[in-house]
Each structure stands twice: as C-alpha cells, then as structure tokens.
Amino acid sequence: AQSVTQLDSQVPVFEEAPVELRCNYSSSVSVYLFWYVQYPNQGLQLLLKYLSGSTLVKGINGFEAEFNKSQTSFHLRKPSVHISDTAEYFCAVSEGNAGNNRKLIWGLGTSLGVNP
Amino acid sequence: NAGVTQTPKFRVLKTGQSMTLLCAQDMNHEYMYWYRQDPGMGLRLIHYSVGEGTTAKGEVPDGYNVSRLKKQNFLLGLESAAPSQTSVYFCASSPRGVYGYTFGSGTRLTVV
Numbered sequence: 001a002q003s004v005t006q007l008d009s010q011v012p013v014f015e016e017a018p019v020e021l022r023c024n025y026s027s028s029v030s031v032y033l034f035w036y037v038q039y040p041n042q043g044l045q046l047l048l049k050y051l052s053g054s055t056l057v058k059g060i061n062g063f064e065a066e067f068n069k070s071q072t073s074f075h076l077r078k079p080s081v082h083i084s085d086t087a088e089y090f091c092a093v094s095e096g097n098a099g100n101n102r103k104l105i106w107g108l109g110t111s112l113g114v115n116p
Numbered sequence: 117n118a119g120v121t122q123t124p125k126f127r128v129l130k131t132g133q134s135m136t137l138l139c140a141q142d143m144n145h146e147y148m149y150w151y152r153q154d155p156g157m158g159l160r161l162i163h164y165s166v167g168e169g170t171t172a173k174g175e176v177p178d179g180y181n182v183s184r185l186k187k188q189n190f191l192l193g194l195e196s197a198a199p200s201q202t203s204v205y206f207c208a209s210s211p212r213g214v215y216g217y218t219f220g221s222g223t224r225l226t227v228v
Contacts, residue, residue: 043219
C-alpha cells in the first residue's frame, strides 16, 4: 500500500536561511507527487506538483522540489525563507495508474516556523 | 471565480444533533472530496465522489453520509453528532486527470 512519510514534524528556521522539508513515499508503481501549503486558519493551497519529465519542479513563492525515484523522495526546498512562509506543509502522492481513483495519500505535515 | 465554497464556516452542535455541511464549486470539476483534519493526524478522507450521482467511502466514513445530486455540490451530513466528530472539515475538488485539488477554506465544527 502507498504511504507518505514527512520526516520532520516541525522545522524552525531563521528568516533568510535556506530550508528543506523532507518527504519520502512508498509505492511499487509510478506516482504523481504534490506539495501543499496551509496558512493558519486557511485551506490547503497547491505549491507544486511532479507528474513527469524534469525531476526538478518549481512552484509558487520561490519553492522547488526534486523527485528522486531511486530514493523515493520528493523534498521541498527554498533558498531563503521569509516570515510569511510560516505555515504547515503537506506532501501527497497519487498512483500513476489510478484510473478513476484520484485519491491522494497524505503525509502528516511539517510545521515550518520562520523566526526573525 | 469563487473556487470551492464551504458553508458554514463555524458551527457548535450538541451531542445527538444533526447537520449538513455544504460544499459548492464553480470550476466544473468532476471529483469532489470531504476530509477531516485533526491535530497530529493530518488529513483523513471521509467520502468522495467521481461524478454527479456517485459517492464512495474513504478511510473514516462512519457517522457521516454524503450526497452529490448536482455536479457542483457535495453535501456532508452528520446524522447524530458525537464529540469525536469535533474537527475541521475541508472540501476539495479536482478535474478529471491529475491536476491537484482545490480546497475550500474549511468548516470548524465543535460537538459538545
């Protein structure tokens, strides 16, 4: 069965520092991968997605992620964070041959706290 | 475009009461989903729908019912609310194909 593991539940960083939020998945088939962000008291917003092609994916707000098939990872990175990046970040995966079953499997989230 | 709209945004229920949460999307999406979000447990899928008139159970369906009589609306019902159903509920929709979900802003439900 598919599963998603976000390796850090909380990541504290200082403003303008780089950050990496780690995500590993388990699947025996091809996958589609997603990162979502949830700001306090809001719904989730799509940051970026990997469907196929280049393994380096760029998203909104300066975030990027790299798909590593051999390590089954999809880590999220930003070279310089801002206070406004403080939020909960969720990694999700969907099987590539899911047909009509478009359910996403979610990680438990990583809370990014950016301090001045 | 409004995207995905959830009503109400907040609600307090007494144990045993019933209520319906409404999700409406104006993007002509085929798929719709109801999730609950609880601290430390991430997002858990309650029910979902792959088209008008069809629904299916997710991982935590007990105590909830859903209906999708119109393509743009997905209703979540609680027949007899329990304190364990205190949560934040999110609706999401997606088009056919792999494009990611669009989420509503959530409904915060407290059952006392």
